[in-house]
Amino acid sequence: MIFTIAFSQEPSAFNSGGSLDAKSEAKLMNEKLFNLSTKIDTLDESQEGLKSVFEGQIQRIQEVTNKIHTMQSENNAAMANIRNHVDSNFALQNENIENLKKSITALSEILAKNNTQLKEEIQSLKDEIYDLIPQQTAKQKQLLATKNNQKDSNPIQKAEKQVIQEDKQNENIANLDSKKDLKQPILEDKQDNNSKQDDNGENVNTDKERKAENELVAKNEQESPKEENKETQDTQKAKALEELKNKELALVFKEAEEYLNAKDYELANEYLQFAVKGHYKPARGNYLLGEIAFTQKRYQDAIYYYKVSATRYDKADYIPNLMLNSAKSFIEIKEKDNAKRFLDTLIELYPETKEAEESKKILLNL
Numbered sequence: 001m002i003f004t005i006a007f008s009q010e011p012s013a014f015n016s017g018g019s020l021d022a023k024s025e026a027k028l029m030n031e032k033l034f035n036l037s038t039k040i041d042t043l044d045e046s047q048e049g050l051k052s053v054f055e056g057q058i059q060r061i062q063e064v065t066n067k068i069h070t071m072q073s074e075n076n077a078a079m080a081n082i083r084n085h086v087d088s089n090f091a092l093q094n095e096n097i098e099n100l101k102k103s104i105t106a107l108s109e110i111l112a113k114n115n116t117q118l119k120e121e122i123q124s125l126k127d128e129i130y131d132l133i134p135q136q137t138a139k140q141k142q143l144l145a146t147k148n149n150q151k152d153s154n155p156i157q158k159a160e161k162q163v164i165q166e167d168k169q170n171e172n173i174a175n176l177d178s179k180k181d182l183k184q185p186i187l188e189d190k191q192d193n194n195s196k197q198d199d200n201g202e203n204v205n206t207d208k209e210r211k212a213e214n215e216l217v218a219k220n221e222q223e224s225p226k227e228e229n230k231e232t233q234d235t236q237k238a239k240a241l242e243e244l245k246n247k248e249l250a251l252v253f254k255e256a257e258e259y260l261n262a263k264d265y266e267l268a269n270e271y272l273q274f275a276v277k278g279h280y281k282p283a284r285g286n287y288l289l290g291e292i293a294f295t296q297k298r299y300q301d302a303i304y305y306y307k308v309s310a311t312r313y314d315k316a317d318y319i320p321n322l323m324l325n326s327a328k329s330f331i332e333i334k335e336k337d338n339a340k341r342f343l344d345t346l347i348e349l350y351p352e353t354k355e356a357e358e359s360k361k362i363l364l365n366l
Contacts, residue, residue, distance in 0.1 A: 099348065099349060100314060100349065103349065104310060104314060106341060107326075107342075108307070110338050111303060111307035114303055114304075115304065118300050244271065244274050249274075250280065252271050252274055253272070256268050256271030256272045256275060256285075256288070259271060260288060260292065265295065265296060269289065272288055272289050272292075276289070282309075284316070284318075286309035286312065287305070287306065287318055287322055289305040290302045290304075291325070294325050294328070297332070299329035299330075300333065302326075303326055303329050306325065306326045319350075320355035320356070321355055323345065323346040323355070324342075324355040324359060326342050327340075327342035327343045327359070327362070331362075331366075339362075340363065343362060343363050343366075344363075
């Protein structure tokens with residue numbers, strides 16, 4: 001190619017129509033060859049530079065590709081771990097749900113059995129009460145007849161009866177001193193009359209008898225304000241229960257919890273019963289009714305309320321305590337097998353709770 005280019009050049013203007021000598025022509029050829037060689041070297045260098053750039057780009061692409069593959073591998077491993085963790089959690093949750101369902105089923109069976117036993121015991125008690133009523137009526141009639149026969153023969157009892165009647169007539173008098181002043185003359189008159197009625201002319205009312213009469217008067221005076229206070233409290237409670245009809249159920253439930261915290265179990269029970277019948281928070285309401293019954297040692301009632309609460313909502317935060325008190329109630333009514341079943345279930349489902357720790361201690365003593 002070089003020789004083709006060299007020999008294809010046109011003749012110089014200074015040598016047109018003629019030919020160069022051999023020396024000049026060789027010199028020209030050398031210059032052309034040198035120029036061509038220089039261009040070739042330049043092209044080689046450029047090619048080497050391009051080759052280096054190309055190889056650098058390929059190396060970078062390869063590194064990026066390797067990083068992508070590494071990240072994909074790590075992501076796949078992480079996704080696999082996450083998938084395994086999720087599957088494990090789902091399996092654990094399903095197992096817990098199954099265990100809870102079994103516990104609820106067992107609780108329902110136990111409570112159904114207890115309800116049947118409770119109904120039988122109630123019926124038995126009713127029968128016993130019906131059998132005792134005629135006996136008690138006969139005894140009361142006999143005592144009444146005995147008292148009527150003795151009322152005229154015993155001057156002390158007669159005086160006591162008259163004093164009690166006078167107390168009832170004067171129970172609305174606020175000033176106890178004035179009440180005492182009213183009764184003293186009456187007692188003195190009675191003592192004089194009883195002294196005159198003695199057949200032998202002797203004084204029947206001895207110092208001991210007068211002391212007994214005075215003690216009776218003092219006792220009646222002390223009990224009178226207590227009875228009035230009790231009547232006032234009963235009136236207030238009756239008024240509070242009457243006002244329930246005009247209150248919202250949320251307010252009734254709140255006041256019930258306040259009465260429960262104040263240990264006024266009677267009003268708390270009435271308020272909770274009213275709220276539960278209105279279908280307001282039946283799960284927690286029955287749980288609190290169970291707590292009241294448990295505190296008052298009405299263990300059969302406590303078991304019933306706990307069962308209703310658990311069937312209404314079995315994921316409440318008070319479920320461990322509900323199960324623990326259910327077990328304690330079974331222990332109190334001598335059903336240790338049911339109690340053990342509840343304690344074992346509580347330890348299995350709620351192993352980290354304080355109720356589980358207490359359950360372990362109870363099991364050691366069963």
